[in-house]
Amino acid sequence: MTIKNVAEYCGVSVSTVSRVLNDHPDVSEAVRARVMAAVQELHYVPNSSARDLVRPQSDAIGLVVRGVGNPFFTAVIRAAEQAVNRAGYTLVLHQIHTEENELLAAASLARAKKLRGLILLGGCFDYTPEQTAALDIPYVCCSFTNSFGSLGNTDYSSVSIDDQAEARRAVEVLLRKGHRRIAVLLDSIRDHSISELRYRGYCQALGDHGIRLDPALVAETGDFDMAAAYDSVRRLLERKTDFTALFVIADSMAIAAMKALHDGGRRIPEDCSIIAIDGIEMSTYTVPTLTTLIQPQDEMGEEAVRILLDMVEGRAGNRHVRLHTTLRAGGSVCRAN
């Protein structure tokens, strides 16, 4: 079975079949459907040896995911994987725990797999030039930046939201509803990472409204785990500190927080409003639906691949893309009494 058989079977040219198989845009939907049906009926398997001949280099793009099981990453990984495949490259996935060193893992992967480029999904915000020196291939920081590090802007690429500004915006939603006693649930206020940036946004929003920060309202989980988030909120409730609203730095942690509030006898939103950042599918189905700032997950994955391949293929150098969130008004925020 050759590509010629497929072309004859559906009455189109060999180059048209080739365009369909390589996912080129300049083919009508009708022709694409006809060719794909023929490919399936004839059990035709594209032979890549010709391509291998003209492309002796590795076609591997690494994706190092730090934060195994973080549901926010699921859609980003999917989008990145599809973009990498569409471009004719191979995605090599490597997932590590947050306590592991992603730069070491990435450098090791890059050598072992002869990677052409690398996407770091969920890494540290405080790289130094010495640390990244081991990465001698193009790479993109996806979902994070170097806010606490010493890399120059032209030393690395990134795609992310503005964590501090978006956190400020989330807390602002609560403030506008009249809340003044607003608790925050985060990993750590000094993690030199996403948690610290979003904490800054929280502090900034309070400052904008002349509200003094109350350390008793800061719940640190020490982990991005749902179980840790649940326990932190239970402890916050046991302290009997008064609060009418809660800002959580991630949807998954917010889902656990809602459970903890419920188990602690607080109604949402009547006794406690709650808002988060992320917009994972699951948080649509909490009761009530979680109010959150949705990050464009697909766009984030696709943009990371675009930036990376522009570098891999020599079209452009390092660059930074800031994406914006969209407010989903669920039922978890109401006016303060």
Add this chain to the structure above:
Amino acid sequence: MTIKNVAEYCGVSVSTVSRVLNDHPDVSEAVRARVMAAVQELHYVPNSSARDLVRPQSDAIGLVVRGVGNPFFTAVIRAAEQAVNRAGYTLVLHQIHTEENELLAAASLARAKKLRGLILLGGCFDYTPEQTAALDIPYVCCSFTNSFGSLGNTDYSSVSIDDQAEARRAVEVLLRKGHRRIAVLLDSIRDHSISELRYRGYCQALGDHGIRLDPALVAETGDFDMAAAYDSVRRLLERKTDFTALFVIADSMAIAAMKALHDGGRRIPEDCSIIAIDGIEMSTYTVPTLTTLIQPQDEMGEEAVRILLDMVEGRAGNRHVRLHTTLRAGGSVCRAN
């Protein structure tokens, strides 16, 4: 920086450093920690060229995931990826939509990436020998079997739960609580797939108790989507058919179903008990916690890799492993009134 420097730095032999880097078990935790700390401090990057020399073959293991975004797969993928890496292979991930042909995708990937072996995560249950002929490398069906197909038992490998028996067990939990009007939420009763098998288990459990099947209690979503599950339950409620319990074939669909029951004014479990199969982390945090049969996701991913590498490395032929679920008694099931 060489492996010798690392060995000198922490006062152990080169072979000890090598064992740590290759994740061999015969190293004490203390030594492992010391070596890893040195590796990080010295920014040592293992050089794989020696390994490349002795292993000229590709080290790629493909993982074709059918059902993009299915949260049940997250932990399975993570476990499989880690097992593949521990064994010194590279995982090549390819995610496709449920409407795509995973065998075609797999065969194409196998040729293009020179795969040594392949794991199919979430595929069809009705392969024929003609269809799988295109796969000329070892492969393992992960989370599914060939219940509706014509492959011989020695023609393929699989690791999964016994879908029909586990569904029967789930419905049995409801029956023992006195429920007689039990609805079922599934993709399709005739999909020749997981949905049809679990539907059979549902019918079997009803039959065990002499209960006649009422087609009005069968809600087909036509999709594994959470949105489709939500809509199906809303429609079920609108039909005003009386039921006191609901069996859902997957946790993610059950989370959407709980939201639909709530929005339709039904309390869980007082007005409707609900049980599912899967045991994803999210379903721990529903209100109330979902009662479900937990599949051993990590074990499933690891076992798939074990079966596959036994074949790739010539230690064994095709085999089948059936795993068992564990009941998590949440708060979503109560005694029928």
